[in-house]
Amino acid sequence: MATKVWFCITFSIILFNASVEKASADDFFANLRGSHKGETIEGIKILKMYLQNIGYIDSDPSNTNITTNIFDDLLESALKTYQSYYNLNVTGVLDDNTVSLLSQPRCGVRDFPEERPDYSFFPGKPKWWTFNLTFAFAPGTRGDAIDAVANALEDWSSVSPFKFTVNNVFDDANFKINFQSINWPHKPLAFSTEPRDGKLHFNADEKWVNGQVAGGYDIESVGLHEIGHLLGLEHSKDPNAVMYPYISSDTVKIKLQPDDIQGLKVLYNF
Template sequence: MDFLQPLLGTQKGNLTEGLSKLKNHLSRLGYLTTIHKPSSSSPPPHDDLFDGALQQAVTDYQSFFSLPPTGALDAATLAHMGKPRCGVRDVSPPNTTAHYTFFPGQPKWPAGRRNLTYSFPPGTRADAHKAILDATNIWASVSPLKFKYTKDYSAADIKISFQSRDHGDGSAFDGSGGILAHAYAPTDGRLHFDGDERWVNGVVGGAFDLQTVGLHELGHVLGLGHSQDGGAVMFPQVGNGFRKVLGKDDIDGIRAFSPLIPPDLIPHHGYDHLPILPRRHPHRHASLPPPCWSPEETVALIDAYKDKWYSLHCGNLRGNHWQEVADDVASRCPALPPKTSVQCCHKMEKLRKRWLKDPPRFIATTAWSSLGSHPLSQAVVEISPAIRMLNFGS
């Protein structure tokens, strides 16, 4: 993306070397209309004239990312354009309340295809396998789709590979930085990582997280376009040394896309599925609130715990903190009999054990809260570092 900086201050009517590269870049991202043969691997030719079409494309780009829509190549716009991002084009959103988008024509996997297989070519790095397994589990936890690894690369629905520069699909990668990955709308199934980037499965400074970018690209494979919501996984740009989880906008998007959630994904009685047994000594515990947790309370507990954990600068909760968590839960669920601090503490410990035992399975099985837009599993993913360190210090 070195061609960007010399373009600072160029304006309509200028003939400046590098503008053709900017035009090619904006064409690929969907801001400039060009005739682009899918079979051709070279980008469409452009000239170095700053014309009206380019000005409009720059304005549209600025609008998509909530920058001042001036159409000018100012420092902020050029710096923004230089950030690492996905190579899939940005699509205008259909409405103003939600930011998620779909591909033109809303291609999707047929309703009968709920179980998708994925595969890698032989020799693909092991940490990519793990990252994609976790990413597929996350999408499965918020959609009716299920994913299964297969060794048979040629027969897989989703084909994931690392590619470099021109790799024969008409969307050449650009070496280190710039475009990180791209994927194709349903039911193509191709997902390409730029093999020239520094990848890692996790959070390491200077490297891109395979799970985060995999989650984003799988969103495309499932039919989601780019979101303008900077908190969404489907936002086109991503930083290095950073892991992102699904945001509300992503979940709203995939749910709008596949509204038919099979009944078996909706728990009838919260997450613990604990039968309410008649108490042996009804009077002895009459003053205690009921021990079973509603989904609302469980989500409120996780949120309250998260807030407390962060307010303690990621420190452990002591006895009085648990009382504050209990009070917070009670205020978030005023209609329900309040839980005690000990009950809150024990419930978090239970969640922690289930999480530690098998995080992907926890995500996959802790599917939906009956609250709709707030999947419990997602809330747990957000605070997994806190859950890992949970203790009962007093």
């Protein structure tokens, strides 16, 4: 059985020093596994930055604690929130289950942890003003990727009033879809913006495939998840949902689940 990893961030830690060094997630967490409040360990500040990037520590420039390697109240609180969000034991400690989930690739879109049902929305619940939306692919996009994303759009259309049509002018489309290098520190596999911005970026540096191929990411499965973001859905806590932020690189997940559909129904009231 494939290990669960999902969509977007490959935890490729970048150490910010004179010679930028990359460490694997396994190597990184081997040093942090089992750590708890009160300890000072090299790499803690990188973990704090990562938790900030995915929504568990506020982006406050005056917060100097994020730049220290001290396992402090800030980190303990962030870990407890993360553990609660993903139904792990809420310990505030880097236990095995927490480390296992943190070290997996995940979506580049931030979590917005709060008390809620499994599905969720972006802050303010942004959404489209019409059910008739257009999409376009950047010039030069490979044909099999166009077909796969078009299939994903059709899946969302089949469970909602949304209708998607091609716009031949890329800049005028509601959804602008492309493959490009995304050189963020934590290497997102893909990233989408909320309504009504409508941008979907697949990381061109990854191995994109159609179907279940070892070591490859299924374009339609990832596209299905990212289109959910374009429509206004945030991440789900339901591990069976398409909008859950973790899946394996060689898993095909192209069927929308009740949680995904219910979230869209609640947002758009249909």
